[in-house]
Amino acid sequence: MSMFFTIAAFLLIVIVIFQIAKASEYVSVLKGEEQSFKQSNKVNGALMIVFLILGLIGVYWCNKLLYPRTTLVEGSASIEGEQVDHLFWITLILTGIVFFATQILLFWFAFRYQYKENKKAYYFPHNNTMEIIWTSVPTIVLLILIVYGLRSWFLFTGDAPKNAMQVEVTGHQFQWNFRYPGADGVFGKKYFRDIDPANSNTLGLIWKDNGALKQKADPACFDDIITGTLYLVKNKPVELLINSQDVIHDVGLPQFRLKMDAVPGTPTRLWFTPKYTTEEMKKITGNPNYTYELACDQLCGNGHYSMRAVIEVVTQQEYDVIMAKQKPAYFAAFPDKDPANQQPAATDSTAAPAAATAAVRTTRDTAALALR
Amino acid sequence: MNNEAVIQTGAAALHVAGDHGEAHHHKQSFITKYIFSQDHKTIGKQFLITGIIWACIGGFMSVLFRLQLGFPDTSFPWLSTVIGHWAKNGHITPEAFYSLTTIHGTVMIFFVLTGGLSGTFANFLIPLQIGARDMASPLMNMLSYWFFFTASVIMLSSFFVQTGPFAGGWTAYPPLSALGDASPGSKTGMDLWLASLILFVVSQLLAGLNYISTVLNMRTKGMSMMRMPLSTWGVFLQAILGVLSFPVLFSGFILLIFDRHFGTSFFLSDIYINGVGALPHEGGNAILYQHLFWFLGHPEVYIVILPAMGIASEVMSTNGRKPIFGYSAMVMSMFAIVVLAFLVWAHHMFVTGMNPFLGSIFVLLTLLIAVPSAIKVFNWLTTLWKGNLRFTPGMLFAIGFVSVFISGGLTGIYMGNSAIDIHIHDTYFIIAHFHLVMGVAAFFGMFCGVYHWFPKMYGRHMNNTLGYIHFWITLVGAYLIFWPMHYEGLAGMPRRYYDYSTWESFKQFGELNKFISICVIITFAAQFLFLFNFFHSIFKGRKMTVKNPWKSNALEWTTPIKVGHGNWPGEIPEVHRWPYDYSKDGHDFIPQTVPVGEEDNPAYTSAAFTGIKVEEEQKRGVKA
Numbered sequence: 001m002s003m004f005f006t007i008a009a010f011l012l013i014v015i016v017i018f019q020i021a022k023a024s025e026y027v028s029v030l031k032g033e034e035q036s037f038k039q040s041n042k043v044n045g046a047l048m049i050v051f052l053i054l055g056l057i058g059v060y061w062c063n064k065l066l067y068p069r070t071t072l073v074e075g076s077a078s079i080e081g082e083q084v085d086h087l088f089w090i091t092l093i094l095t096g097i098v099f100f101a102t103q104i105l106l107f108w109f110a111f112r113y114q115y116k117e118n119k120k121a122y123y124f125p126h127n128n129t130m131e132i133i134w135t136s137v138p139t140i141v142l143l144i145l146i147v148y149g150l151r152s153w154f155l156f157t158g159d160a161p162k163n164a165m166q167v168e169v170t171g172h173q174f175q176w177n178f179r180y181p182g183a184d185g186v187f188g189k190k191y192f193r194d195i196d197p198a199n200s201n202t203l204g205l206i207w208k209d210n211g212a213l214k215q216k217a218d219p220a221c222f223d224d225i226i227t228g229t230l231y232l233v234k235n236k237p238v239e240l241l242i243n244s245q246d247v248i249h250d251v252g253l254p255q256f257r258l259k260m261d262a263v264p265g266t267p268t269r270l271w272f273t274p275k276y277t278t279e280e281m282k283k284i285t286g287n288p289n290y291t292y293e294l295a296c297d298q299l300c301g302n303g304h305y306s307m308r309a310v311i312e313v314v315t316q317q318e319y320d321v322i323m324a325k326q327k328p329a330y331f332a333a334f335p336d337k338d339p340a341n342q343q344p345a346a347t348d349s350t351a352a353p354a355a356a357t358a359a360v361r362t363t364r365d366t367a368a369l370a371l372r
Numbered sequence: 373m374n375n376e377a378v379i380q381t382g383a384a385a386l387h388v389a390g391d392h393g394e395a396h397h398h399k400q401s402f403i404t405k406y407i408f409s410q411d412h413k414t415i416g417k418q419f420l421i422t423g424i425i426w427a428c429i430g431g432f433m434s435v436l437f438r439l440q441l442g443f444p445d446t447s448f449p450w451l452s453t454v455i456g457h458w459a460k461n462g463h464i465t466p467e468a469f470y471s472l473t474t475i476h477g478t479v480m481i482f483f484v485l486t487g488g489l490s491g492t493f494a495n496f497l498i499p500l501q502i503g504a505r506d507m508a509s510p511l512m513n514m515l516s517y518w519f520f521f522t523a524s525v526i527m528l529s530s531f532f533v534q535t536g537p538f539a540g541g542w543t544a545y546p547p548l549s550a551l552g553d554a555s556p557g558s559k560t561g562m563d564l565w566l567a568s569l570i571l572f573v574v575s576q577l578l579a580g581l582n583y584i585s586t587v588l589n590m591r592t593k594g595m596s597m598m599r600m601p602l603s604t605w606g607v608f609l610q611a612i613l614g615v616l617s618f619p620v621l622f623s624g625f626i627l628l629i630f631d632r633h634f635g636t637s638f639f640l641s642d643i644y645i646n647g648v649g650a651l652p653h654e655g656g657n658a659i660l661y662q663h664l665f666w667f668l669g670h671p672e673v674y675i676v677i678l679p680a681m682g683i684a685s686e687v688m689s690t691n692g693r694k695p696i697f698g699y700s701a702m703v704m705s706m707f708a709i710v711v712l713a714f715l716v717w718a719h720h721m722f723v724t725g726m727n728p729f730l731g732s733i734f735v736l737l738t739l740l741i742a743v744p745s746a747i748k749v750f751n752w753l754t755t756l757w758k759g760n761l762r763f764t765p766g767m768l769f770a771i772g773f774v775s776v777f778i779s780g781g782l783t784g785i786y787m788g789n790s791a792i793d794i795h796i797h798d799t800y801f802i803i804a805h806f807h808l809v810m811g812v813a814a815f816f817g818m819f820c821g822v823y824h825w826f827p828k829m830y831g832r833h834m835n836n837t838l839g840y841i842h843f844w845i846t847l848v849g850a851y852l853i854f855w856p857m858h859y860e861g862l863a864g865m866p867r868r869y870y871d872y873s874t875w876e877s878f879k880q881f882g883e884l885n886k887f888i889s890i891c892v893i894i895t896f897a898a899q900f901l902f903l904f905n906f907f908h909s910i911f912k913g914r915k916m917t918v919k920n921p922w923k924s925n926a927l928e929w930t931t932p933i934k935v936g937h938g939n940w941p942g943e944i945p946e947v948h949r950w951p952y953d954y955s956k957d958g959h960d961f962i963p964q965t966v967p968v969g970e971e972d973n974p975a976y977t978s979a980a981f982t983g984i985k986v987e988e989e990q991k992r993g994v995k996a
């Protein structure tokens with residue numbers, strides 16, 4: 001029914017518009033072209049100023065309505081991201097001035113200098129002084145913005161602080177996996193031909209010797225923990241080591257103001273320092289459902305829009321508790337190696353890989369070279 | 373007599389077109405006159421109408437996917453009737469959604485705003501405005517259209533393959549675009565997409581070389597480069613951009629075809645596809661494609677906008693009855709844009725993990741390209757200042773063009789600064805930026821040109837009132853659609869998502885998305901005013917009664933109302949001055965063909981600005 005009314009209303013409008021258009025043709029025949037031109041020119045001139053005023057009111061309303069829904073209200077959730085916001089505000093002020101000045105002049109001039117019969121336009125083909133001013137002023141302003149911006153750019157893309165924790169992020173259609181190095185603090189090696197989701201090896205960690213690929217098992221990956229949620233620690237810098245298994249994805253972190261592509265075959269990095277825990281953010285925003293989300297920001301196929309992961313920012317104590325509960329992925333593939341499934345006699349088997357890790361570490365690096 | 377001869381010997385052509393008006397007519401069948409025509413005017417119209425058809429298709433696609441974005445929870449049972457299996461349970465499927473957005477982007481940028489815009493106005497205007505009988509090579513010109521046409525047919529045919537059209541975005545980044553197993557659209561659909569765009573590149577190269585050689589070699593007597601109307605400058609410079617950058621895209625496409633079908637690994641490495649397994653490719657670099665793509669991709673946006681800038685400048689000056697302010701600054705800034713456009717491409721790739729130092733160079737060059745754009749805006753404003761403005765529909769669109777170009781251009785300054793771009797890259801902020809600065813602005817340039825030159829094209833007028841209504845609805849609609857998107861982008865809302873309702877961070881925009889979609893439908897519907905006006909006026913429009921209805925200085929208005937093949941029935945007129953002598957020395961306008969007389973105040977006809985030869989200048993000095 002409402003569909004019917006919409007269509008009826010639409011048709012009515014169309015008919016009215018065409019009648020007006022037709023009538024205007026007749027009028028111009030009756031009154032003479034000159035006369036009707038003058039009339040419509042006045043109407044359009046008036047509309048210029050109406051549009052300007054309504055437009056400015058519209059900008060104000062739009063801002064009032066939508067600004068509270070942006071993340072600018074609570075500010076950046078990472079310390080580095082504050083610089084993005086800062087730069088944004090500076091740019092907003094500068095471009096805002098230009099925006100209002102030029103739009104107001106544009107529509108004001110259009111209104112003010114509309115056609116009048118006995119008026120002559122002013123022959124004013126060029127003026128060097130004016131042109132030099134409006135070439136050099138924007139250049140200087142832009143150079144200032146560049147200097148400002150590049151300072152942040154080099155910070156973001158520079159090395160992570162020494163105390164940063166590392167998490168490996170892997171994207172594949174249409175999911176994120178996060179790998180923590182486990183107790184030994186070292187990420188074990190992985191290789192894309194070892195990926196075997198059927199046997200729980202979603203990342204291709206080198207758990208076994210493989211003669212065909214000339215690989216030796218890397219004990220450093222026995223304790224690596226793989227999660228579907230990204231756990232971060234408040235005020236502790238984190239460096240994300242990013243890669244992809246299939247197509248290009250992108251680690252988008254809107255609340256932290258950062259993002260970085262995940263490219264198959266070409267690892268990338270990104271680091272930042274979370275400022276508030278998820279719980280704190282719920283209080284700050286007054287939204288009990290507040291969640292940090294990791295959004296894929298590079299079209300990666302038909303499930304792109306669902307490639308979401310949750311980020312939990314917690315305190316160090318909470319983090320330690322969470323990590324203690326996680327089981328290395330290795331044990332999912334080899335349940336018999338899991339100490340929880342073994343007789344008490346075998347307790348020292350957890351120590352063995354750890355000891356082996358140190359010994360293997362040097363050979364690992366040479367093996368890594370051989371692999372690639 | 374073949375066309376070559378007509379061009380070489382202008383006089384011979386006169387005999388053809390001149391003596392008994394439509395002499396040419398006898399020799400031309402319907403086919404050679406309207407279909408395989410070599411007349412630049414007919415080819416221009418062919419580009420225009422093909423572009424209009426594509427704009428309708430592309431626009432309708434955006435209505436379909438906006439329906440999904442605005443009403444993710446509402447079922448539209450009639451969708452299945454319209455688009456068949458692309459819709460399930462009254463919803464567009466994700467596959468269809470991504471195909472629609474991809475093809476929408478591709479056809480709008482390449483087929484409508486490149487083929488339809490520069491194809492139309494370069495072809496139609498260059499010979500008329502520089503005083504030539506036709507293009508340097510009418511045959512190549514005709515071929516360029518037919519390559520474009522074939523590209524169009526192939527693109528359309530990709531809708532009917534089993535696995536659907538390409539669905540990996542207009543930028544077609546591999547590996548997604550290289551691997552059929554990663555997305556059904558990357559199967560046959562992608563082959564057709566590539567075939568279509570390769571033919572399109574060929575079309576653009578043929579066309580561009582032709583535009584360049586015509587402008588350089590075939591200007592009439594007295595038509596120095598610095599006496600060309602800005603509309604001709606616009607299409608001339610975009611042709612240079614196109615000829616130098618399309619081949620790079622072409623090479624990217626060729627490498628992509630090799631990766632797709634011949635087992636090479638230019639862009640592929642370390643790939644494991646779920647359900648398929650590890651692929652043999654190793655050692656390729658997916659980012660390499662992006663460099664090749666954006667080496668065209670960035671110039672492409674200026675290929676789109678330069679003709680629009682030129683058209684808006686010309687129309688604004690004519691209807692403002694005032695010379696364009698800073699003609700040489702306008703030309704110089706377009707030229708600066710051409711040069712800089714080749715040096716900024718990696719600003720689309722700030723988050724690909726590029727070398728930070730390299731990134732900083734691109735920041736510098738990117739923000740510098742905002743300077744020539746700013747100069748142009750200030751010059752347009754000064755052109756309006758103290759003018760005597762006649763609001764023809766063309767003029768309205770020229771003013772609208774400046775407004776949306778400002779709004780969209782200013783946001784470029786945010787994104788060009790890499791530190792901010794990290795946050796807003798691939799969000800709706802980008803969508804807002806480029807739709808305003810390129811999409812809407814270039815469409816406005818196109819409307820502006822069509823309304824302005826329609827009488828020259830068809831010998832009839834379009835209905836003004838419909839034009840006014842069309843303009844105001846479109847201007848308001850464009851702002852209502854794209855302005856709020858900045859806010860979505862500032863919340864980090866990613867572009868190219870099928871559904872936001874499951875995201876805690878983005879679902880607050882549900883109402884807004886609905887509002888935007890409603891505005892899209894209304895604005896799209898308003899375009900039928902233009903369509904109706906255009907096609908109706910071709911046959912039924914008010915007949916042109918005077919040669920020069922806008923009282924313009926430019927050369928095209930010295931041709932007869934019905935322009936034949938060869939453009940001028942007599943000798944090609946000689947040009948004596950620049951095209952912007954409006955309201956000078958008490959004259960409303962002084963056409964380019966009027967010799968510089970003694971009463972001319974030489975203040976603004978100095979050599980630098982109008983290209984008057986030095987001797988001429990001296991002669992006049994002596995007289996004065």
Ligand code: HEM
Nearest residue numbers: 673677719720742745781784785787788797798806809810
């Ligand atoms: C005024 C100076 C301008 C600057 C500084 C600028 C800067 C940028 C930057 C940095 C991006 C990449 C954003 C991202 O993906 O993260 C971008 C995107 C874009 N710009 Fe501009 N821009 C300017 C003017 C223009 C103009 C005049 C046009 C077209 C006529 C244009 C068309 C586009 C398009 C189409 C895209 C998006 C392409 C895509 O990702 O699909 N820009 N611009």
Ligand SMILES: [Cu+2]
Nearest residue numbers: 296298300304
């Ligand atoms: Cu994705």
Ligand SMILES: [Cu+2]
Nearest residue numbers: 670717719720
């Ligand atoms: Cu660009």
